[in-house]
Amino acid sequence: MELCTITGLKGKVTVPGDKSISHRSVMFGSIAQGTTEIHHFLNGADCLATICCFRAMGIDIEEKDSTVIVHGKGLHGLSAPDHILDVGNSGTTTRLISGILTGQPFDSKLSGDESLNSRPMKRIMAPLTQMGANISSILRNDCAPLYIAPGKLHGIHYDSPVASAQVKSCVLLAGLYAEGETSVTEPSLSRNHTELMLREFGADIRSTFEIGSTRATASIRPGNELYGQKLTVPGDISSAAYFIAAGLIVPDSEILIEGVGINPTRAGILKVCEDMGGDITLLNERTEGGEKIADILVRTSQLHGIRIEGDIIPTLIDEIPIIAVMAAAAEGTTVIKDAAELKVKETDRIETVTDNLKAMGCQVTPTDDGMIITGGAPLKGTNIHTLLDHRIAMAFSIAALIAEGHTKILDSKCIEVSYPDFYDTFEQLL
Ligand code: S3P
Numbered sequence: 101m102e103l104c105t106i107t108g109l110k111g112k113v114t115v116p117g118d119k120s121i122s123h124r125s126v127m128f129g130s131i132a133q134g135t136t137e138i139h140h141f142l143n144g145a146d147c148l149a150t151i152c153c154f155r156a157m158g159i160d161i162e163e164k165d166s167t168v169i170v171h172g173k174g175l176h177g178l179s180a181p182d183h184i185l186d187v188g189n190s191g192t193t194t195r196l197i198s199g200i201l202t203g204q205p206f207d208s209k210l211s212g213d214e215s216l217n218s219r220p221m222k223r224i225m226a227p228l229t230q231m232g233a234n235i236s237s238i239l240r241n242d243c244a245p246l247y248i249a250p251g252k253l254h255g256i257h258y259d260s261p262v263a264s265a266q267v268k269s270c271v272l273l274a275g276l277y278a279e280g281e282t283s284v285t286e287p288s289l290s291r292n293h294t295e296l297m298l299r300e301f302g303a304d305i306r307s308t309f310e311i312g313s314t315r316a317t318a319s320i321r322p323g324n325e326l327y328g329q330k331l332t333v334p335g336d337i338s339s340a341a342y343f344i345a346a347g348l349i350v351p352d353s354e355i356l357i358e359g360v361g362i363n364p365t366r367a368g369i370l371k372v373c374e375d376m377g378g379d380i381t382l383l384n385e386r387t388e389g390g391e392k393i394a395d396i397l398v399r400t401s402q403l404h405g406i407r408i409e410g411d412i413i414p415t416l417i418d419e420i421p422i423i424a425v426m427a428a429a430a431e432g433t434t435v436i437k438d439a440a441e442l443k444v445k446e447t448d449r450i451e452t453v454t455d456n457l458k459a460m461g462c463q464v465t466p467t468d469d470g471m472i473i474t475g476g477a478p479l480k481g482t483n484i485h486t487l488l489d490h491r492i493a494m495a496f497s498i499a500a501l502i503a504e505g506h507t508k509i510l511d512s513k514c515i516e517v518s519y520p521d522f523y524d525t526f527e528q529l530l
Contacts, residue, residue: 103497104500105501105502110529112356112358113343114357114525115519118142118293118335120291121333123146124297127154127200128297129329130154130159134328135169141167144517145190145518150192156183157178159178175277175325180208184245188517191445194221203273207248210246211245215487231278232253234248258283258284260285262287263413265294268290268294269294272298275319289365291363291415292318299390304321305321306318332389334361335357335393336360337367337419338418339494344357348401348403349429363391375406379400381396382397407435417445422494422495425498429475432476435470447488453471461478479503481507488511494519
């Protein structure tokens with residue numbers, strides 16, 4: 101995709117359904133009794149990988165546009181897949197499905213693409229093994245492909261070293277099949293869709309915060325059946341983030357993004373935009389299916405650099421590439437810290453973000469757990485090396501709009517992972 105400088109993005113858009121919630125709705129629907137009807141489902145490659153995995157385990161799943169109907173078979177209704185489950189590029193599919201697979205009476209194997217198969221899986225293998233699961237890395241490198249054999253699971257308390265919703269969700273899902281209670285404490289609260297949604301599906305699950313600390317614990321007790329639900333997936337704030345940033349940094353713009361999920365465990369980007377001086381207004385705030393939703397109005401603003409660190413990081417971890425682009429457009433210095441998790445995303449995003457920003461002429465220094473960006477200097481169009489990371493492709497598509505000359509996003513097809521219609525939505529604003 102080739103892009104050039106523009107001004108005056110105007111109009112209103114909606115973004116596709118939330119990726120995290122779309123994955124979970126298929127997974128929980130598959131192990132629930134009865135039908136789960138999902139509207140505004142994200143038809144991105146990652147969520148389609150989740151659908152394929154459950155179809156391979158005997159679940160009938162109908163898809164029509166963005167409506168998905170899952171004919172669940174209950175907690176013990178999955179059947180053995182006759183091939184290796186293909187998880188594609190999706191870390192969420194891999195880690196959450198592993199929790200479910202460890203509780204099944206059959207063997208399974210799962211594997212993904214090159215990026216997925218190099219991401220760390222020890223973080224789930226360690227707690228699952230403590231629970232009595234039989235899970236191993238086939239190449240013995242603590243990565244996928246993974247082999248999972250039946251095991252007798254028992255509840256544990258897991259003190260997770262990372263604030264990761266994928267780890268937390270994996271352990272809680274295994275907890276559905278374990279004897280006794282399973283709980284996970286994380287150093288700061290990561291996205292809580294699993295807790296909110298499993299409760300709606302009927303699980304005995306609760307969450308607590310430690311008073312005077314940011315540590316959060318979620319616990320689950322087995323025994324309850326799950327029941328199919330009808331739900332509408334809110335717009336994905338991680339996808340909305342590109343239009344929020346475009347509205348703020350492209351001169352003479354005003355964009356309304358309708359129906360975006362603003363769950364506080366996901367909405368760190370909104371605070372960052374405000375702290376940077378962004379003109380951003382939440383309209384029509386409401387709660388649907390336990391999730392907070394709003395329309396987001398953004399207008400072009402002169403941004404300034406800020407520090408982004410600590411407990412806010414898990415609430416905006418996927419938005420750091422686009423936040424870095426905003427920082428490059430802002431006056432002064434932005435420091436991003438406590439974000440070492442960026443190194444184990446679809447790419448090492450400390451490296452992919454800083455390399456591409458440098459190529460555009462921005463002054464940026466990578467650090468062990470983030471980056472330091474001095475913004476304000478004009479960006480230059482160049483070739484962007486996405487390394488097949490969808491969020492890098494989309495973030496730098498927005499950077500291209502304020503860069504001099506032409507910018508080429510190499511391998512922009514990877515955007516299909518989370519936002520197949522990204523450039524079409526974009527055209528609505530021209
Ligand atoms: C996700 C959790 C986050 C996030 C990912 C989706 C989820 O990963 O980066 O895109 O749906 O649970 P971690 O749990 O590894 O932080």
